[in-house]
C-alpha cells in the first residue's frame with residue numbers, strides 16, 4: 001500500500017487539509033479526467049469519481065474544476081468503489097494555457113507538477129523561441145523547468161555544442177540534458193534527476209521523443225495501451241491513465257491537453273521549416289492540392305525537376321498530416337459539447353470530401 005506522501009501529498013497540502021476536508025472527507029489525487037468522469041487515486045488504487053453538483057455551481061471558471069494532478073476531498077460510496085469529489089485543494093503549481101481568443105481565460109492542463117521536462121529534438125524541432133514559450137509557461141505555473149535536447153544521435157558532437165551554446169547565449173539558465181533514446185547516451189542523467197514522490201511532465205512538440213522516454217521508464221504499456229475505467233450512472237467510458245506511478249515511485253502526468261500543446265507548436269514549426277514547399281504550393285492549380293497526383297501541381301513538378309528532394313517532401317507530408325488532424329481536433333474542442341466520436345466521424349467525412357477539388 002502506498003502512502004499519500006508517496007503520491008506527492010506534503011506539509012503544504014497537509015496544512016490545508018483540516019480546514020478543507022474536515023472529518024467526513026478523505027483526501028485523494030485526480031489521476032484522470034474525461035469530460036465529467038474522473039478517476040481518483042488513493043492509498044489503495046484508482047476509483048471512479050464524480051463531482052458533487054455543487055462544485056459546478058460554485059466554480060467561477062472552468063479552471064476551478066479539478067484537473068489531473070489535483071488533490072481533492074472525496075466521500076466514498078458503495079463500499080469504497082465509487083467517490084464523490086466535494087472540494088479541490090489550492091494548487092501549488094500548474095501547467096495551463098491561454099484559451100484561444102482570450103487573454104484572461106485559461107485551460108488548466110495539469111496541477112501540482114514539480115518539474116516539467118521541456119523536450120526539443122536536436123534537428124528539425126530545435127527552436128529557441130519555442131523553447132522560451134515553454135519556459136514562460138513553466139514559470140507562469142511555478143513549475144521547475146528542465147530542458148531535454150533529444151535525438152542527439154542525429155547531429156554531430158560539434159553541432160550539439162553549438163546548440164548548447166545557443167541556449168546559454170539566449171540567457172536560458174535551466175538545466176539542460178542532452179540525450180538520445182537511440183544510443184542511450186544521456187539517459188542515465190535523465191533517470192538520476194527523477195525523485196520518488198515528485199511529479200513530472202513532458203512538454204514539447206509532437207515527435208520529439210516524449211513517448212519513447214516515458215516508455216523507457218514505465219514499460220511499453222504505461223501510456224499507450226493501459227486504460228482506466230470510469231463509471232458514472234450506468235455509462236462506461238475508458239480513459240487513458242494520465243497520472244502514472246512508476247515502479248520507482250516517480251510520478252508522471254501525461255494528459256491529452258499536454259499532447260495538444262505539442263501539436264499546436266508543430267503546426268507553426270512546419271510553416272517555418274517548410275516555407276519553400278508552402279510557397280511552391282501556391283502555384284498549384286488547385287487551392288486544396290494534396291501534391292500527390294493532381295495535374296498542375298507545382299510541388300510534384302519541383303520534385304520531378306530535383307528542386308525538392310522526395311525525402312524532404314515525405315517528411316513534410318507526414319508532419320502536415322499530423323498537424324492537420326490536430327488543427328481539426330483543436331477547433332473541435334473549442335466547440336465543447338461535441339463528443340470525440342462525432343468528431344472522428346466528421347474527420348472521416350472531411351477526408352472523403354477532398355475528392356472534389358477546388359480550382360483556383
Ligand SMILES: Nc1nc2c(ncn2[C@@H]2O[C@H](COP(=O)(O)OP(=O)(O)OP(=O)(O)O)[C@@H](O)[C@H]2O)c(=O)[nH]1
Pocket residue numbers: 150151152153154179180181182183205206207208209210211212213259262
Ligand atoms: N533518432 C532518434 N529517434 C528517436 C529518438 N527518440 C525517439 N525517436 C523516434 O522519434 C519518433 C517520435 O518519437 P515519440 O516518442 O513518439 O515522440 P513524442 O514526442 O511522444 O510524439 P507525440 O506522441 O506525437 O507527442 C519515433 O519514431 C521514435 O522512435 C532518438 O533519441 N533518436
Ligand SMILES: [Zn+2]
Pocket residue numbers: 281284285289290291292294296297298299300
Ligand atoms: Zn500541388
